[in-house]
Amino acid sequence: MIEMIWETVCSVAGLILVAIGAFCDIAAAIGINRFPNFFVRLHAATVGAIGGAVVPAFGAGLIALGSPELGNYRFFVAGVSFTTGLMIMILGQAGAHALARATLKAKAAPLEPCVHNALRRREEVRGE
Amino acid sequence: MKVTDLVVAASIVALALLLSYAMFLGGIGPVPVRSELRTLALNYILLTYNPAKIIYSALAPEGVTAIVWDYRGLDTYFETAVMFLAIISVVALTHGCKVRIGLGKGGMSLIVKTTTRILMPLIVLAGVSITMHGWLTPGGGFQGGATIAVATVLALVTYSIDTLAKHGIRKKILLAMRSTGLIGIALTAVALLIIGLAVGVNAYIFQNQERIGSPLAFPAYFSGTPTGGSLLFYNLFEAFAVSAGLSLAIIVTSLREEEVKETLRGEGVE
Numbered sequence: 001m002i003e004m005i006w007e008t009v010c011s012v013a014g015l016i017l018v019a020i021g022a023f024c025d026i027a028a029a030i031g032i033n034r035f036p037n038f039f040v041r042l043h044a045a046t047v048g049a050i051g052g053a054v055v056p057a058f059g060a061g062l063i064a065l066g067s068p069e070l071g072n073y074r075f076f077v078a079g080v081s082f083t084t085g086l087m088i089m090i091l092g093q094a095g096a097h098a099l100a101r102a103t104l105k106a107k108a109a110p111l112e113p114c115v116h117n118a119l120r121r122r123e124e125v126r127g128e
Numbered sequence: 129m130k131v132t133d134l135v136v137a138a139s140i141v142a143l144a145l146l147l148s149y150a151m152f153l154g155g156i157g158p159v160p161v162r163s164e165l166r167t168l169a170l171n172y173i174l175l176t177y178n179p180a181k182i183i184y185s186a187l188a189p190e191g192v193t194a195i196v197w198d199y200r201g202l203d204t205y206f207e208t209a210v211m212f213l214a215i216i217s218v219v220a221l222t223h224g225c226k227v228r229i230g231l232g233k234g235g236m237s238l239i240v241k242t243t244t245r246i247l248m249p250l251i252v253l254a255g256v257s258i259t260m261h262g263w264l265t266p267g268g269g270f271q272g273g274a275t276i277a278v279a280t281v282l283a284l285v286t287y288s289i290d291t292l293a294k295h296g297i298r299k300k301i302l303l304a305m306r307s308t309g310l311i312g313i314a315l316t317a318v319a320l321l322i323i324g325l326a327v328g329v330n331a332y333i334f335q336n337q338e339r340i341g342s343p344l345a346f347p348a349y350f351s352g353t354p355t356g357g358s359l360l361f362y363n364l365f366e367a368f369a370v371s372a373g374l375s376l377a378i379i380v381t382s383l384r385e386e387e388v389k390e391t392l393r394g395e396g397v398e
Contacts, residue, residue, distance in 0.1 A: 087247070087250065090243055090246060090247060091243065091247070093239075093243075094239055094240050094243035094244075097237065097239050097240065098236060098237070098239075098240050101236075101237055
């Protein structure tokens with residue numbers, strides 16, 4: 001009985017995470033098409049990478065844990081899903097940061113319209 | 129949204145639908161449908177792991193590794209040698225070039241460096257795992273070695289070539305590692321032959337398990353788990369050779385212009 005409840009909870013939570021991931025992906029796709037410059041489009045892409053890839057990867061892991069028909073393989077699937085999610089979470093933000101920093105330093109993309117630029121403020125403080 | 133955007137989108141959709149319809153009507157010719165496996169494929173599937181017919185079997189559950197390193201091992205050895213020659217050629221082109229420490233600006237930002245520091249051990253671990261399961265699940269020495277080499281590439285891009293040189297990841301060491309891997313593969317290929325000559329029993333090159341006329345075999349199980357016999361050694365040495373070889377190729381092709389020019393001037397070439 002407890003196992004059944006646990007499996008149902010895992011499956012439902014997993015499906016909710018996958019649904020959130022689908023929403024984030026659609027939001028990211030709209031953002032990439034509609035946002036005005038490279039830096040804000042990168043922000044939208046990060047929403048797709050974290051919300052649209054990490055969250056559903058965790059969801060897939062939970063769905064696997066709640067699928068007894070997979071036998072012992074569900075633990076392999078869940079383990080791989082969680083590890084993949086974690087790695088994308090670490091890599092996604094670092095990649096976006098590296099891209100944004102390189103583009104800003106090389107002045108490879110127009111900065112306007114700009115709402116807030118933390119790096120410029122830091123450079124002003126340093127007197128550069 | 130502009131009208132031209134709509135026209136482009138509609139054209140792409142129309143093209144995809146038209147191509148699909150043409151394929152559906154048989155526009156790309158008849159598609160052969162086979163309901164049965166070819167005899168050759170069937171034999172590999174039935175014999176790759178078959179303890180009842182050891183003389184035809186590699187005793188490894190992973191068919192691709194069994195074919196690559198057992199059934200057609202000689203071919204794979206020459207492929208590995210060709211790759212080694214390609215790497216040697218790249219090294220020969222930059223012969224005499226040395227990494228000048230302090231030439232670069234010290235790599236990327238702290239965030240990227242920290243991320244790399246977390247990820248590098250994980251990448252190496254994934255590579256070792258792919259290698260060590262090569263005879264049980266899809267993967268193997270080449271794939272594992274290539275994965276390990278990614279860690280070097282990541283360190284090179286994030287920290288700079290100077291850092292790699294400071295930590296002892298240099299051309300000579302990598303070349304020695306690559307050669308050791310290749311020698312290991314060659315020794316594994318002739319190991320049973322040497323044993324056979326020593327004890328006066330018939331044996332073959334690239335022999336893994338018992339074959340017709342030869343009772344010699346590599347141990348096929350380790351505490352109940354299949355090891356694939358010689359496949360374990362091939363995968364390990366291949367991973368060693370490929371990780372070192374690819375890292376070497378990446379490092380050599382990442383040498384900076386000043387370092388190469390300096391060597392060329394030394395040789396009297398302007």
